[in-house]
């Protein structure tokens with residue numbers, strides 16, 4: 001293949017672009033804003049790789065931890081690929097300029113993160129994701145200079161150009177000209193991140209709205225495991241969002257507790273022993289939920305010096321946004337939506353069920369099963385971008401040049417109709433209702449009753465949207481208007497997936513089905529067929545080769 | 546509180562002032578005020594008339610992405626990192642950054658930042674770790690948000706035609722510290738597009754939301 005279109009310029013999109021360009025493939029990388037604004041820059045904690053074995057660690061153990069952490073529904077082959085390439089990925093990132101923290105012997109430092117048998121999370125101070133983005137952007141610039149990568153900003157995904165289960169490019173919305181443009185390519189890679197914006201408050205970015213996955217779903221792309229939504233156990237609520245208190249705070253020794261009659265109960269340690277505070281995220285969030293109490297995280301006993309040295313960002317954000325001095329006071333924490341294990345279903349090569357359409361990074365679902373381990377998603381973002389690029393480079397082009405101008409002008413007409421629609425229901429109102437319902441029914445613990453109620457609301461909202469009853473805001477960018485339909489579809493798909501999994505596993509807990517069931521030791525695949533949302537359970541072999 | 550915003554519908558239309566009433570919590574950031582004003586079905590100005598949704602760029606809401614850089618009560622800053630409690634007076638005045646073309650309202654096109662870095666070939670190429678450079682300084686530079694506040698505050702930066710500003714000086718140090726060969730061309734670009742035009746006001750350091758010590762980068766680059 002010689003021409004690739006990548007949608008989204010976070011860590012996965014950047015990596016894929018670099019890896020395509022380094023193989024001589026001409027690459028267009030689009031996003032509304034530069035990579036410095038992508039959610040990837042928020043990742044603080046680190047990236048996992050086995051860099052040393054003298055302490056007993058091994059790649060096999062990384063694979064085992066990842067599979068166990070994911071409650072044994074991720075594919076062994078996929079996870080083996082991910083963990084085996086991790087050491088090389090960390091070295092590659094360093095070679096591009098990522099400033100990893102080093103110890104006195106100049107070795108890359110590693111810290112323990114939840115669910116790990118050995119400490120294997122490499123980090124770059126308190127801004128691992130940011131440092132990686134800085135390095136990747138520089139390398140992208142190098143290929144820009146050679147004419148192999150073109151970065152386009154102020155550009156949003158509208159839809160894919162799909163015919164007979166093959167993708168030929170994408171329709172893009174140009175924010176400057178406010179028009180649609182079809183861009184053909186031998187392969188399209190979706191790298192649009194998660195769907196945080198679908199919830200009221202999360203730890204993530206407002207740019208991750210889930211539209212691309214929702215639109216592609218409407219266009220016949222299968223999605224997977226949408227019920228698995230990671231609640232990070234320790235977030236501190238602020239006015240506009242839940243801010244992440246990095247797992248590093250517990251990695252450094254921080255202890256979770258609640259108060260009972262003036263006494264502290266260290267419930268995680270009581271239940272799971274010494275390493276209790278660092279159990280996998282699903283376990284910690286669930287146990288916190290079950291206490292029914294206000295939970296606190298204490299790091300004050302580490303002392304000011306260690307706090308300022310090892311977790312200064314936690315100190316800063318608590319002080320700035322809550323006026324809380326963590327060297328003296330405990331942090332009120334609660335679980336918050338943080339990461340999406342589910343997403344676009346892909347095979348080992350990261351291709352979707354549509355030929356020549358790939359998905360990478362957080363919007364793709366393959367490595368994390370029912371629960372992701374901290375530090376594994378930055379790894380997956382890089383690994384998936386690389387894997388897709390390798391596959392793309394290995395394929396011969398067989399596509400005939402195709403003309404999509406008629407399709408583009410039809411969709412442009414739709415866009416204009418949206419601009420002029422005089423419906424009665426404000427689009428902002430629909431988005432708020434969507435958020436309220438999704439947040440309410442896809443909490444840490446779910447039940448069929450609540451999910452059904454939400455599905456009913458979403459059905460109604462989808463009806464309102466498809467029958468032209470929405471009043472869009474003409475002063476907003478069209479993106480915020482036309483994206484509504486896709487976002488609503490993804491919202492409903494998440495609910496339908498959650499309803500269909502009648503068991504409790506990892507991040508999906510059902511009050512009406514509290515046990516884990518062997519018959520559900522599979523992935524949920526959901527597809528869309530003329531308004532029908534169909535789910536099925538598949539084994540590892542179906543998607544992971 | 547009265548919130549006065551310099552608005553502009555699109556790149557070609559005329560800017561105009563519009564004022565709003567904010568009666569929410571005062572212990573919040575400017576970003577929260579903007580979200581609050583935009584939240585309702587129908588945005589209203591201070592006289593209760595319909596107003597367009599206020600455009601502003603936003604992603605992380607916690608001073609890690611640089612999206613919401615704007616001019617707040619006359620000073621460049623990040624909306625999510627500037628708190629009402631720290632502002633003087635009882636009026637909040639918001640304007641777009643003045644050194645970049647306005648797209649709409651508080652959203653500006655900062656493409657020139659990426660464009661100039663590309664022109665100056667700001668990349669590492671072949672990597673070599675050299676202990677003589679400061680890992681600590683490299684780390685701090687690696688955190689640069691490319692938000693443009695240093696350019697906004699700089700008395701020497703105009704439109705980025707020849708003088709590329711502090712973020713370029715910092716990236717130059719970063720690249721030199723990590724590349725194996727041809728450090729001379731980095732230095733040459735640095736001299737041409739930074740050193741020659743900098744009058745050392747250090748406004749860039751003061752305004753930087755992640756506190757990058759530009760003076761340290763300069764000192765080291767000038768020594769080469």
Ligand SMILES: Cc1cc2nc3c(=O)[nH]c(=O)nc-3n(C[C@H](O)[C@H](O)[C@H](O)COP(=O)(O)OP(=O)(O)OC[C@H]3O[C@@H](n4cnc5c(N)ncnc54)[C@H](O)[C@@H]3O)c2cc1C
Pocket residue numbers: 007008009010011012013030031032033034035038039040041042043044045046047048128129155156157191192193194203204205207208209210211212244338339360361362363374375376377378379381
């Ligand atoms: C607070 C926080 C801390 C984290 N810490 C860690 C950690 O320590 N370790 C770890 O492994 N993981 C961590 N994660 C998770 C990890 O950061 C993400 O999974 C990963 O960075 C995702 O990268 P990505 O490239 O897939 O997506 P993103 O970085 O989200 O990038 C998505 C890109 O797509 C673009 N986009 C979105 N929609 C459209 C559209 N419609 N059209 C065009 N472009 C679009 C966006 O603008 C952006 O450029 C953390 C996440 C959060 C929120």
